[in-house]
Amino acid sequence: MTINADTALFSIIVPVYNRPEEVADLLESLRVQSDRGFEVILVEDGSTVPALPEGYDEKSLRLKYYKKENEGRSIARNYGLERAEGDFFIFVDSDCILPPDYIEKLRRSLRESPSDCFGGPDSAHESFTDMQKAINYAMTSFLTTGGIRGGKVSMEKFTPRTFNMGFSRDVYEKTGGFREMFSEDIDMSTRIRLNGFRIMLYPDVSVFHKRRVDLRKFWKQVHVFGQSRITLELLYPGSMKLVHWLPTVFTVGAILLLIGSLFWPWLLIPLAIYILALWIGGIIATRSIKIASMGVAASMVQLTGYGTGFIRAYVSRILLNKGRDEEREKEIRKGKNEGL
Numbered sequence: 001m002t003i004n005a006d007t008a009l010f011s012i013i014v015p016v017y018n019r020p021e022e023v024a025d026l027l028e029s030l031r032v033q034s035d036r037g038f039e040v041i042l043v044e045d046g047s048t049v050p051a052l053p054e055g056y057d058e059k060s061l062r063l064k065y066y067k068k069e070n071e072g073r074s075i076a077r078n079y080g081l082e083r084a085e086g087d088f089f090i091f092v093d094s095d096c097i098l099p100p101d102y103i104e105k106l107r108r109s110l111r112e113s114p115s116d117c118f119g120g121p122d123s124a125h126e127s128f129t130d131m132q133k134a135i136n137y138a139m140t141s142f143l144t145t146g147g148i149r150g151g152k153v154s155m156e157k158f159t160p161r162t163f164n165m166g167f168s169r170d171v172y173e174k175t176g177g178f179r180e181m182f183s184e185d186i187d188m189s190t191r192i193r194l195n196g197f198r199i200m201l202y203p204d205v206s207v208f209h210k211r212r213v214d215l216r217k218f219w220k221q222v223h224v225f226g227q228s229r230i231t232l233e234l235l236y237p238g239s240m241k242l243v244h245w246l247p248t249v250f251t252v253g254a255i256l257l258l259i260g261s262l263f264w265p266w267l268l269i270p271l272a273i274y275i276l277a278l279w280i281g282g283i284i285a286t287r288s289i290k291i292a293s294m295g296v297a298a299s300m301v302q303l304t305g306y307g308t309g310f311i312r313a314y315v316s317r318i319l320l321n322k323g324r325d326e327e328r329e330k331e332i333r334k335g336k337n338e339g340l
Contacts, residue, residue, distance in 0.1 A: 003087045003088070003168060003169075003170075005107055005110035005111040005114070006107065006111060007037075008037070008086070008087040008088055008107070008110070009037055009038065009039065009085060009086040009087050009088075010037060010038040010039075010086050010087070010088050010089075010090050010103060010106070010166075011038070011039050011040075011041055011080075011084035011085060011086030011088070011089050011090065012030065012038055012039070012040045012041065012090045012091075012092065013041045013043070013077055013080035013081060013084060013089055013090065013091050014026065014040070014041065014042050014043065014080075014091075014092060014093070014094050015043050015045050015073045015076035015077050015080070015094070016042060016043065016044055016045065016047060016051045016076075016094040017044075017045050017046065017047050017070070017073075017094075018047045018048060018049045019047075019051065019094045019095060020049055020050065020051050020052075020053070022094050022095040022210060023042070023051040023052070023094050024053075025097055026092070026094060026095075026096055026097060026098070027040070027061060027063070029097045029098045029099070029100070029102075030061060030098060031060065031061055032100050033098070033100055033101075033102065033103050033104070034100055034101050034103070034104045035101075035103035035104040035107060036103075037103065037107070038062070038086070038090075038103055039062045039063070039064065039084070039085060039086060040061055040062065040063045040064065041064050041066070041080040041083060041084050042063060042064070042065045042066070043066050043068065043076040043077070043079050043080045044065070044066065044067040044068065045068060045070050045071065045072070045073065045075075045076040046068065046069050046070025046071070047067075051065075051094070052065055064083060066079065066080070066083065071180075072180045073184075074177070074178035074179060074180040074181070074184045075178075075180055077091060077162070077177065077178050078177035078178055081172060081177050086169070087168065087169055088110075088166050088167070088168050088169070089166055089167060089168075089169070089172060090106075090165070090166040091162040091163075091164075091165045091166065091185075092162075092163060092164060092207055093162065093163045093209065095209065095210040095211065096122070096163055096164070096207045096208060096209050096210070097125055097207065097208040097210070098207055098208075099206065099207075099208070102205065102206075102207070105202070105204050105205050106118075106166070106202065106205045109200075109202040109204065109205055113200055113202070114198075115198045115199060115200035116167060116168050116170065116171050116192070116197035116198050116199070117160060117165075117166070117167040117168070117171055117189065117192045117193075117197055117198070117199045117200070118160065118165070118166050118167070118199070118200045118201070118202050118205070119158065119159075119160025119161060119164055119165045119166070119189075119199075119200075119201060119202070120164045120201065120202045120203065120204070120205035120206050120207065121140065121164070121203060121206045122136070122139075122140065122163055122164055122206060122207050122208070122209035123136065123140065123206055123207075123208060123209070124136035124137075124208065124209075124286075125208035125210075128208070128210060130288075130290060130291050130294060131214065131215075131294060131298075132210055132211055133286055133288075133291050133294075133295075134282075134286075134291050134294035134295040134297070134298045135211050135213065135218055135295075135298045136209065136211065137282050137285055137286055137291070137292075137295035137298065137299075138295055138298035138299040138301070138302045139211070139302065141278070141281055141282075141285065141295075141299070143274075143277060143278055143281055143299070144278070144299050144302055144303060146243040146246065157193075157199075158199065158200075158201040159185075159186055159189045159190075159199075160185065160189050160199065160201075161185045161186070162178075162184070162185040162188075163207065163209050164205070164206070164207045164209075165185060165189075167192060167197075171192055171195075171197055174195055174197075175188075175191050175192055175195050175197075176191075181228070181231065182224055182225070182227065182228035182231060183225065183228035183229070183231070183232055186228075186232055187232065187235065190232070190235075190236055190239065215297065215298065215301050218298065218301055218302070218305070219301045219304075219305040220305070221305075222301070222302050222305035222306045222309065223305040223306065223308060223309035223312075224309060225305075225306055225309065226247065226248075226305065226306035226307060226308065226309025226310035226311075226312075226313065227309040227310070227312060227313035228313075229244050229310055229313075230310065230313035230314050230317050230318060231313070231317070233318075234317060234318075244310075245310075247302070247303045247304075247306040247307040247310065248306075248307040248310045248311055248314075249307075250303045250304075250307060251303060251304050251307030251308060251311070252307070252311075254271055254304070257270065257271050258271075275296055275300075278295070278296050278299050279292050279293065279295075279296050280292075282295035282296060
């Protein structure tokens with residue numbers, strides 16, 4: 001089915017759990033969009049603090065606001081999908097801010113390079129805290145991720161993520177909704193690709209992503225990401241690529257170099273060169289020595305957190321042949337709803 005990008009209606013679907021301040025910023029960024037051809041589906045997933053203030057004018061935004069019991073972000077997104085009227089469905093996190101020309105650029109990209117599923121990069125807004133900017137640098141730098149989160153240069157095929165992802169109604173009707181699991185967006189993108197749909201990166205269709213975390217929460221988050229990569233390999237054998245092993249290789253290599261340096265200090269040189277490259281890259285990307293320094297710390301947390309999670313799951317689920325621990329995943333997800 002061919003959809004006219006110039007007249008298409010976009011349904012922006014946002015799951016939320018106790019994030020009224022972030023939702024206010026997101027809705028304000030939607031209110032000032034230059035292209036008004038969209039509706040907003042806001043799904044409150046068991047929040048104890050309402051996302052909308054009393055008396056909010058929902059009609060001013062073509063907003064549909066739903067409240068449901070807490071079941072997880074994938075189920076919340078599917079709840080929104082079932083109630084959306086659009087030709088395309090767009091997914092962003094509740095802690096995102098959209099540039100005023102987001103819809104306009106998306107429509108233009110779909111017209112110039114049609115696709116069934118699409119995604120774009122994320123970056124840090126100037127209003128974000130230094131820590132948010134530092135974590136954003138760690139999550140988007142080619143030196144840490146290999147460009148797999150929407151960079152123009154990437155070590156693997158682009159995989160849209162739900163902080164900035166969309167697909168057509170045709171995709172939804174043939175592929176179905178999100179599976180309730182970790183890395184559900186990668187699972188969804190994989191199923192879309194296996195169903196023969198075209199996936200595109202639109203580099204200009206970006207969002208600002210706040211990531212309301214400190215380094216401790218960030219470590220826990222990326223540790224889970226590392227574990228979920230093994231889950232994805234069990235679901236889709238052969239899907240794991242070299243880039244997915246790199247944080248583990250770094251973690252093991254760094255530990256060995258640190259131990260070896262006790263006997264021969266020169267072994268620290270490779271690690272020092274890499275850290276220096278991260279720091280210089282951070283200065284170029286953020287134009288701040290302070291944020292670049294914090295970005296190095298965030299990068300170390302990201303790499304070791306992901307690497308140890310990967311090792312833990314690889315040993316448990318593959319070497320010891322325990323497979324997916326769905327009950328354990330369910331418990332962890334329950335405590336991760338603040339990531340919506």
